[in-house]
Amino acid sequence: MDGFLRRLFALLVLRPVALLMLGITLRGREYLPKSGPAIVAANHNSHLDTLVLLSLMPLRLIDKVRPVAAADYFLKNRLLAWFSLTLLNILPLERGNAARGEDPLAESSAALARGEILIVFPEGSRGSAEVMGKFKGGIARLKERFPDVPVIPVFLHGAGKALPRGEIVLVPVVVDAVVGEPVAWPGNRAQFTADLEAAVRGLGADLPNSFDDGD
Numbered sequence: 140m141d142g143f144l145r146r147l148f149a150l151l152v153l154r155p156v157a158l159l160m161l162g163i164t165l166r167g168r169e170y171l172p173k174s175g176p177a178i179v180a181a182n183h184n185s186h187l188d189t190l191v192l193l194s195l196m197p198l199r200l201i202d203k204v205r206p207v208a209a210a211d212y213f214l215k216n217r218l219l220a221w222f223s224l225t226l227l228n229i230l231p232l233e234r235g236n237a238a239r240g241e242d243p244l245a246e247s248s249a250a251l252a253r254g255e256i257l258i259v260f261p262e263g264s265r266g267s268a269e270v271m272g273k274f275k276g277g278i279a280r281l282k283e284r285f286p287d288v289p290v291i292p293v294f295l296h297g298a299g300k301a302l303p304r305g306e307i308v309l310v311p312v313v314v315d316a317v318v319g320e321p322v323a324w325p326g327n328r329a330q331f332t333a334d335l336e337a338a339v340r341g342l343g344a345d346l347p348n349s350f351d352d353g354d
């Protein structure tokens with residue numbers, strides 16, 4: 140039943156919003172994952188980022204796509220938890236579990252082992268509209284464990300203006316999504332994180348006024 144509701148939501152809500160209200164322009168569709176396991180890594184300015192990326196995925200894969208999201212936010216009440224788990228199919232991330240001696244990547248690793256597709260925002264949290272922050276190293280740690288799993292960079296532009304952090308009213312703004320080739324594993328976590336951040340920034344380089352550095 141959850142899978143049926145998820146596909147219905149994607150068909151009747153996600154795609155109409157993406158096409159009619161946001162008018163998403165997509166470049167590099169050929170690089171989107173056609174099967175799992177895979178990791179899609181994108182910059183993050185808005186809750187719309189997750190919806191935009193989900194709208195780009197084929198319906199046949201929607202049950203395998205797992206946006207990694209903070210449990211303390213997305214599970215904070217019963218209604219939001221139902222929406223997040225049932226319709227968005229999030230993979231809840233417990234922030235602070237590393238400090239408790241737990242493996243913060245255990246659930247993500249298990250999802251990749253099951254052949255799922257993770258959506259990860261390596262900045263860690265939403266930044267200001269169209270400002271891209273420094274990437275954290277979680278994806279590099281996953282890549283170290285799963286060197287054959289492709290990590291696909293995506294640059295998103297416009298969602299931070301359509302629904303900025305702290306706002307609840309959607310403003311119709313064209314959203315650009317640029318997908319790039321998978322980022323190669325150099326055998327070093329720090330280098331991979333730098334390469335991934337450079338790849339995402341590079342995808343936005345040809346878009347006018349795409350982002351500020353946030354430095």
